[in-house]
Amino acid sequence: MTAEIIAIGSELLTPFFQDTNSLYLTEKLNELGVDVAFKTVVGDHRDHLTAAARIALGRAEILIFMGGLGPTEDDLTRECVAAALGRAVHRDPELITQLYTRFAGLRRKMPENNERQADVVDGAEVLPNALGTAPGQWIEHEHEGARRYILLLPGPPHEIKPMFDEQCVPRLRKRLPRRFIATRVLKIAMMGESDVDHRAAPIYRRFLDVQTTILAGAGDIQLRFSARGESLQAAQARVNELSGLLEDEFEDHVYSTQGESLEQIVGYYLQMRGANIAVAESCTGGLLGERITRVSGSSRYFVGGAIVYDNEMKTLFANVPPMLIAQYGAVSKQVAEALAVGIRDECRATIGVGITGVAGPTGGTEEKPVGLVYIAVADGKRTEVVERRVPGDRDRIRWWATQQALDLVRRMLM
């Protein structure tokens, strides 16, 4: 079973906006055993939209139209889809009443063109929209002897998601052949994509019935597995078997097996140990603290720290001796260590982290080139430091440094 997702709106054909709903819908469709075969973006243009609907009708079984259901003249989805299906549109009196009631509730007068939102394709089921004025529509249609499911859904993400989950998924599940799909994700820190693939491929290639996808970020690799089976248990068993083999292969490089972020995992470990953490950041300028505090409840284990951008701040907040900076330079193993030890002492934390480096693009020298970073973690007994030359731009270098810091903390707590 295949689907085509059609996003409607001239703004989606400018350099400024991008459809993101389709990623969400694809995930949900895949769970139903449906593959997305095509995605189309088309403007608010009668001929273009009608033709796109005709094309989709000929090449996919589930057609999802997103957007173009509003009250303005530009909102053409209803009439163009109807035209492509050879059906008419009628104005639904019950929907008109609902629209007027809704506006009355907001104590506003409804502009007359809003009545367009009560237009329904002949034979369609109306999908109520609790979060907006534009209802969706569910249409079943015979096309050249084959069944088509056609969904008209609103464009705003906070409207389309609940409408799809609550009203479309159950309808599709009832009509599609029953499929069981199991998924799993392994996350690996601080290994390169080609390294991971080189070691993982001989293993996942043996699982022809499991689909493996590798997603690579800076210092972060995700291995995603998905399998279909005759029962959920059978599918899950295959996914778990592959996942288990790869966990053995990558051992402590694997930081997460249930979808958790690295920040969350570090938080779990800290709480498990009854420990807390403080940071002293130079080139990352606050990014490590920001990442740790993305996790709600991080106040249980994150005390805070210092952004020691200026050298005097390294001394003021983390007690780094000025002599040390003068002797080795601010970007050095010694200063990273002193930052980790110093901020730990100052904040009386269990663990201290120090980061210093050259994020670029300017400020590099032959001896201390752009991308050189030192990351240190101290727990009072030992201090570990990593020196690395990170390729890429300022953003990537800074991200990578915080990723390395979180992974060092994780390993120290393991």
Next chain:
Amino acid sequence: MTAEIIAIGSELLTPFFQDTNSLYLTEKLNELGVDVAFKTVVGDHRDHLTAAARIALGRAEILIFMGGLGPTEDDLTRECVAAALGRAVHRDPELITQLYTRFAGLRRKMPENNERQADVVDGAEVLPNALGTAPGQWIEHEHEGARRYILLLPGPPHEIKPMFDEQCVPRLRKRLPRRFIATRVLKIAMMGESDVDHRAAPIYRRFLDVQTTILAGAGDIQLRFSARGESLQAAQARVNELSGLLEDEFEDHVYSTQGESLEQIVGYYLQMRGANIAVAESCTGGLLGERITRVSGSSRYFVGGAIVYDNEMKTLFANVPPMLIAQYGAVSKQVAEALAVGIRDECRATIGVGITGVAGPTGGTEEKPVGLVYIAVADGKRTEVVERRVPGDRDRIRWWATQQALDLVRRMLM
């Protein structure tokens, strides 16, 4: 003149990957006077891709195919586009030599299937790829009496961008009717979208020849103008006239007229005044420091500061009296002020910023609900504080707080 952008790759039909090249290409095409009428995503599937190429041929004048030019069996763009055009493919001996030379330079043996990358559609011009092994192709084709420009380009962003800019834009410019397009962007901080639109619409609606687009983020609105004219001066004059009227309307809410970010503008002002800045962040956890230091060269005016997540850190690093926290609570006007004044003193900076709030989703109370934030800025003469209840999730609340902080600093420096 209209274009269709076709992204090829089965991974672009999963929940994990999204085409982003098309936004870049759209911007460049718009500058040439070309509108993008359709965007299509299709998998590595022979029939699907050939049919999509045929459809595009019938509905757009410029066809841009991205991806599917690699060496594997899945890379089908060359042969499928050729089939849609009714042309053959030949293996170019010169390209084969280049491929072998490239691999020899890397001291690697070239796998034989790599020769596929030397396949060229009959009549196509080869576009050399300095940054990868897959060359692009430029094809001019007559379709039902009309000229089509067909571009085959590699998928990786760092390969497609220079190839399009350096090899395709000049070719298109030579062949397309000469257009002059002027653009401009006004950025406005700390106003709501509907507020901005309510005041801006009566003005921009009078400029029928200027296209106005409003982009709204948290505490950040961009008004983008674009006009075509018989000369660049004429187009620029219209855009500037509208922009000038809106600058008058919004006065000091406008922080940028040349595309600069708020972080950059704050950096300019600080340098102009010979001033520097220090921050004390509670609920934002380092995000303000991180934003300020996104700007390369920010070490000239950013000294650093403290992440005062834990209450003791507020005292340790920013000298906030524990009594003050006990009396008013950590999330209070008084503590925000004390943070700004304290971090300024500690760091001996010209300007100090203090942020405290409830980022949620947990930790809110009736008196101090989720979203309540206090932002204070001190320059030694005065201290300004803003109290605001920010709607939205943790990310949005934290972003908004740093946006407000940067805007307060900007206003204090103006």
